[in-house]
Amino acid sequence: MQYKHLHNIHSPADLKRLSMVEMQEYAHELRGFITQTTLKNGGHLAPSLGAVEIAIALHTVLDCPTDKILWDVGHQAYAHKMITGRAEGFNHLRTDDGVSGFIKPSESPYDAFVSGHASNALGAAIGFVRAAKLQNMPSKVAAVVGDGALTGGMAFEALNDIGDSGENITIILNDNEMSISENVGGMSRYFSRLRISRNYLKFKNRLKRVVTAIPFAGGVFFKALDKTKRAFGRVLGIHKFFEQMGIRYYGPYDGNDLPSLVKVLRQAHAMKGPVLLHLITQKGRGFKDAEENPSSYHGLAPAGPGVGEQSFSSIAGKSLCALAKENAKICTITAAMADGTGLSEFSKKFPNRFFDVGIAEQHAVTLAAGLAAGGLKPYVCLYSSFLQRAYDQVMHDVCIMNLPVTFLVDRAGVIGADGVTHQGVYDIAYLSNIPNLTILAPKDGEELKEMLELSVDYNAPLAIRYPKSFTKNYGFCTKVETGKWELFPFVEGMGKAVGAANVLSDIYILAAGNRMLELACQTTGAQIVNARSVKPLDTDFLEKLANGDAGVTLITLEDHMLTGGFGASVTQYLNQQGYIINGKVNVINLGLKDAFIHTHSINKAFELNDLTVEHLQGVIDKVTKLPL
Secondary structure, eight states: OOOSSGGGOOSHHHHHTSOHHHHHHHHHHHHHHHHHHHHHHOBOHHHHHHTHHHHHHHHHHSOTTTSEEEESSGGGOHHHHIIIIIHHHHTTTTSTTSOOSSBOTTTOTTOOSOBSSSSOHHHHHHHHHHHHHHTTOOOOEEEEEETTGGGSHHHHHHHHHHHHHOOOOEEEEEEOSOOSSOOOSHHHHHHHHHHHTHHHHHHHHHHHHHHTTSTTTHHHHHHHHHHHHHHHHHHHTSSHHHHHTTOEEEEEEETTOHHHHHHHHHHHHTSSSOEEEEEEOOTTTTOHHHHHOTTTTSSBOOSSOOOOOEEHHHHHHHHHHHHHHHOTTEEEEESSOTTTTTOHHHHHHOGGGEEEOOSOHHHHHHHHHHHHHTTOEEEEEEEHHHHGGGHHHIIIIIITTTOOOEEEEETOBOOSTTOGGGOBOSHHHHHHTSTTOEEEOOSSHHHHHHHHHHHHTOOSOEEEEOOSEESOOOSOOOOOOTTOOEEOOOOTTSSSOOOOTTSOOSEEEEEESHHHHHHHTTOOSSEEEEOOEEESOOHHHHHHHHTSSSOEEEEEEEEEESTTSHHHHHHHHHHHTTTTTTTSEEEEEEEEOSSOOOOSOHHHHHHHTTOSHHHHHHHHHHHHHSOO
16 A cells, blocks of 8 residues: 555644645555554554544644543554554554554653543543643643443543533544444443434535525524424433533534544534534444454454464353353353453353443442342453452452352453553452452363352352463363362473472472463472462461471462562461461562563563563572572
8 A cells, every 4th residue: 555644644733734635545544554554463453443533633623732632442542643653653563662552641742641441531531621720721622432431330420520510621422333342231222312313414414505595594594493403302312411411412423524523623622611522433444344344353463373372261151151051040241341251152142141231340240249149140251450440349249248259350460462551460469358259260271161160159259360361271180179279290291390299399389370380380390389279378288388397498470460469478378377487488479570561572571570481490490409
């Protein structure tokens, strides 16, 4: 594809020098480059293709970075990144050498606020408006919100505040009729009603052109007709929801019609008080495959040959289907992530027992609590970084009443290309301090199946955490019990050597989770323990080691923050029992440092945090050489 404008636009000032025809050419070029790069590097293709004109129009009308654009979930904002001088870096999208896939203020002054999760743009936007006002600083603020994000409770809380404030803020409702999974709920049906009015609006605009052309009386006549239309609209309640909150609603408009979009944005920013522009956009626009199947092209993995990975998510979904076939009380809940968490098959086989609540993790957890209190067996399937949004509900609504809710904590541990906002490295810390809650971590797919079978009759809160994928099944799985670990037997071909019950050593690696076991299995000189019960600890095992004839060294290993993590729990227990102070046990904790992880590479994150075979082997060798 030939690029006439793409590499000549380095800032919004360059964009504003283009004619409208040239801007439309530029929009076409942006789509081509976004598609080309995302198919190669992975990323969020379909949503950004639909929002190209929104980005161009906003930067044409506003004066950024003095003015602020808040993007709700940054995967709408690829065009915004290139308009603001990051076209060259975009070629290395979602890598440490390129630009982030989400909004990142440390990357550019044009990125006003971190945006990796949904429903926060409106709250941040009203904050920026008030900050500018209190400091007597000129600033216009626009918040771009997807229709899927408006299923989140935070968005409603912010709308209520915005409407009550009366402050000048422009809300862009980017309605592409679909989020990651199909939109659900009353808000989705509400937007469907609004879309029905598009033909009426087109008729109104045509009528206006004809009527206002009537000499002398045309303008007066049209105003009378417009009053009738508004009265008719009030009867239908088409946009009453927003206007009753104090937010003027306009639309729906064609969000991919750039000339009209620029015009309506100028008008909106000239108004006083909060205004919402409802824009209908086409998800995947300009790329036929994405237009026809936007869900499949929402988020893409990097191009290239597969690495033979198996998905914990897929096994979880298939296992739940098998269990639900035998148990009519099993039901599942997710928050707009049915595909990602492996529940698509369950949703089709058991539609009456599958609940997608939209981007509303807090409600997902409390819904599960209600289902459990009502006698059912609910499974809440969420990514680790999304579950943290519902911390209070896990504690207050599930664990205080000791309800039998099982949390499938997907994408636990270090995350690759999605970057800092999606790291699943905090869940052990934020879950382990809640009474009544048990935490398990499977070593492979077979052990996940065993844990799910255990969960069916487990009459208390339970969390099972796992990363996206695993490389192999180990070929053995002793009975899974809470509070019990598994000492690895010797298995040929699992690595250089495997610490085992028949390998004499006073060094034990307590590995919590799949990735850490894979790491431990590539070392020599230590016995390896599958610490699959993260909470409660296997205190019988720890007591047995501590009370042995010789002192032992325990190396805890976790794909999680050291602060508040698995290793901290082991150290705390042994210290409370007096085993550390009396010298019977030496504990070394290996995990992630107390810092946010900004790299887009899992391997790089592990290297930066000394979670490598070389470092672990060095620790083992150093302990081995210590005098007894």
